[in-house]
Structures are given as structure tokens and as C-alpha cells.
Amino acid sequence: MTENAGLVPFRQAAWDTAIRLTGGAVLFDCDGVLVDSDASVTRAWSHWAQHYRLAVDDVVGSVHGRRSADTVAAFLPADTRDTALALIDAYEIEDAATVGGLPGARELLTAIPASRWAVVTSGTRALAQARLRAAGLPPPAVLVSADDVTRGKPDPEGYLRGAAILGVPIGEAIVVEDSPGGIRAARRAGAAAVVGVSVRAHGCGADLLVTDLRALTWTHGGLRVDPARMLEPRP
Numbered sequence: 145m146t147e148n149a150g151l152v153p154f155r156q157a158a159w160d161t162a163i164r165l166t167g168g169a170v171l172f173d174c175d176g177v178l179v180d181s182d183a184s185v186t187r188a189w190s191h192w193a194q195h196y197r198l199a200v201d202d203v204v205g206s207v208h209g210r211r212s213a214d215t216v217a218a219f220l221p222a223d224t225r226d227t228a229l230a231l232i233d234a235y236e237i238e239d240a241a242t243v244g245g246l247p248g249a250r251e252l253l254t255a256i257p258a259s260r261w262a263v264v265t266s267g268t269r270a271l272a273q274a275r276l277r278a279a280g281l282p283p284p285a286v287l288v289s290a291d292d293v294t295r296g297k298p299d300p301e302g303y304l305r306g307a308a309i310l311g312v313p314i315g316e317a318i319v320v321e322d323s324p325g326g327i328r329a330a331r332r333a334g335a336a337a338v339v340g341v342s343v344r345a346h347g348c349g350a351d352l353l354v355t356d357l358r359a360l361t362w363t364h365g366g367l368r369v370d371p372a373r374m375l376e377p378r379p
Contacts, residue, residue: 209323
């Protein structure tokens with residue numbers, strides 16, 4: 145997981161009390177928010193890039209928060225994409241067992257009623273399920289994956305769909321994201337609030353930035369945010 149370099153905890157004096165975000169449901173991204181898959185993603189996509197003789201850094205640098213199909217389409221001609229997509233899907237599934245949960249994820253997910261949270265991911269359903277299972281996290285009652293949308297993040301389709309399945313207006317849902325594309329998707333959807341996780345989300349338009357999910361506690365009607373685990377730019 146990317147370290148929070150260049151950021152420091154908010155000065156405690158900046159807030160007299162914990163922040164409370166009002167919302168009837170929480171929509172989580174998966175990778176980088178619930179599970180620590182960075183190393184797995186790098187291994188799988190590096191292997192894939194080498195197979196197609198592509199620049200590894202260019203490929204790996206473009207994948208986070210993006211559907212695999214969209215990445216494949218950006219690098220390869222149309223007549224090779226189906227085979228290439230099947231290959232990266234296989235690489236990622238094979239490596240999914242190495243993925244662990246991020247701090248606070250299990251505690252937060254088990255505290256929220258199952259009918260009040262969903263996972264909205266750019267990964268395939270099979271990959272998201274494999275990573276959540278490997279991380280020992282509870283399976284979501286609602287999972288919106290790359291298989292379920294016609295347009296991936298930063299398009300708002302996934303978040304709109306997740307809220308609709310939960311039966312909560314998107315304007316009453318809190319989104320927790322780490323990628324620039326995911327934050328843009330949540331904003332475009334009209335989420336009640338967007339919580340950015342880790343330095344990756346810095347400067348991308350989230351309402352606030354936290355170190356990890358240990359900063360968040362479910363309360364009736366929303367989330368409580370611990371100021372001690374919030375981040376701000378280093379002066």
C-alpha cells in the first residue's frame with residue numbers, strides 16, 4: 145500500500161470534536177480501500193506487459209482505479225483484446241491469494257448493517273470476490289463490478305447502480321475511495337460525501353482525507369471521522 149509520504153496528521157486543534165458525515169449507506173471501492181492489492185496488481189500487470197512487450201512502467205502506472213478492459217484497450221489493437229483480457233484476468237486471479245485486508249476494514253464492514261453497504265469496484269466480480277476472501281473480509285450483499293457496468297470509473301454508473309440496489313438515493317450515500325478516477329465518479333454521481341483514503345487520494349476532490357479505515361466508525365445515520373487519523377498537506 146502506498147505510504148502517506150508528504151502528508152501529516154491534521155493538527156488536533158483544528159477540530160474540537162470528531163466529524164460526522166450524514167448518510168444512509170456507504171459505498172466502498174475495493175482495492176486500496178478494503179484490500180491491499182498494490183503488490184499483486186504490480187506483479188500481474190508487469191507479467192502481462194512483458195508478455196506483450198510493452199513498457200511495464202507505463203502499463204502499471206495506468207491501471208489503478210480502472211477496468212482491466214479499459215487498460216487493455218488503451219495498449220493493444222482490437223483484434224488482440226479478448227485474448228489479452230483473458231490473460232490479465234487469469235494472472236490477477238492466480239495472485240489474489242496474496243492479498244491482505246487494510247487496517248480497519250474488517251471492523252468497519254462488520255459494524256455496518258449488511259443492507260447499508262456495498263462494494264463498487266473496477267475489478268471483475270471474480271477478482272473482487274477472490275481478493276475479499278483472501279483478505280478475510282465479509283462478502284458484500286451488494287457488489288457492483290466491472291462486469292455489471294457498461295462504462296467504468298470515472299463514469300458514475302457504478303456508484304449510481306450500487307446506491308440503487310441498496311435502495312438509497314445516491315445523495316444520501318457516502319463513498320470511500322482512493323483513486324482519482326473513483327473520486328471523480330463519486331462526485332459525478334452526486335454522493336453525499338466522498339472520503340479519500342491515503343496519499344493516493346490527495347488533491348483529487350475528496351471532502352476529507354484519512355490514513356485508512358481505522359479513521360471511520362459507523363454510527364446511526366452515517367460515519368464518525370477520527371481527526372487523529374485525518375491527513376493534510378505537509379506545510
